[in-house]
Amino acid sequence: MLPATTRPRLLGTRPDLDGWLAAAAGRWHAADDADGVVHAVVGDLAALLPADAAVSVVVRGTGRRPRDPVASAPGAATLDAAQVAGGQGPLLEALGGTPAGSADLLQDPRWPRLACTAAATALPTATCLPLDTGREVLGALSVYATGEVPERATLAPVAVHAALALRSVQRIEHLAVALASRDVIGQAKGVLMERYRITAEAAFGILTRASQDTHRKVRDVAALVTETGEAPGDPRSADDGR
Structure with a gap:
């Protein structure tokens, strides 16, 4: 984090954010996981803002559903949660890919349900931007x-770099999960091949059939096989491929 005397200001005349953003984006890309990226973005940006401002990030999860917000102050998290629950607000617009904001949520006719929450949190002004990689909106x-x-133009490059860092780390996480899944499935196939003297194809058939029957992921079934040495279900019901 930059010392207070050297931090660019994010209000008034648009500052040159190149140096700060380059350093911040480097930290975001180096995060251990997606949650680390989100917390770093929130913390770095909040450090540049006045004390009366708050930052939040909402990431889309399974089924594109918004996850719980990560925020620099409780009021921002409350506003995010109210918008998701109420189905309206600038956050919902941003999650849909459209930048949005309000100079006064207390009186904005577009989102009347937010007035009470904005008054309670004392955060009546808002700017919400999509975390858009150019291919998809992540949050x-x-x-x-x-x-x-x-200004929206000041925050836009921050949102873009945050989105790219988040997608990069997510891809690394997905790759690690895929490699781990491949390894454990391979081990489970080996256990089944050895135990029942069957081919690799037949062993994989046992795993996939058990996955369907138990409504569990193939990787989870494979992990159970490697832990117990036992085949799920009755392997004799599968074509042994011999």
Whole structure:
């Protein structure tokens, strides 16, 4: 984090953020996992804002459903949760791929359900931007404040770099999971081949059939086989491929 005297300001005249953003993006890309990226983005951006502002990130999860927000202040998390629950607000627009915001959520006719929450959190102004990689929207970055919020044009490159870092780390996580799954499935196939004197194809058939019957992932079934040495179900019901 930059010392306070050298941090660019995110209000008023648009500052040159190149140096700060390059350093921040490097940290985001180096995060251990997707949660680490999100927390780093929130923390780094919040450090540049006035005390009356708050940052939050909402990432899309399974089935594109919004996950719980990660926020620099409880008020921002409350606003995010209210929008997801109520089905309206600038956050929902951003999650759909459209930047949105409001100079006064207390009186904005587009999202009347947010007025009470905005008043309770004392964060009536908002700017919400999609975390858009250019191919997909991974979530949304929001800045809420009591007073002025940074211009959308100032926050846009931050949102883009955050989205790219998040996608990069997600891909690494997915690759690691895929490799681990391949390894454990291979081990399970070996156990079944040895135990029942069957081919690799027949062993994989046992795993996939058990996966379907138990509504579990093939990797989870394979892990159970490697732990117990036992085949799920009755392997004699499968074509042994001999």
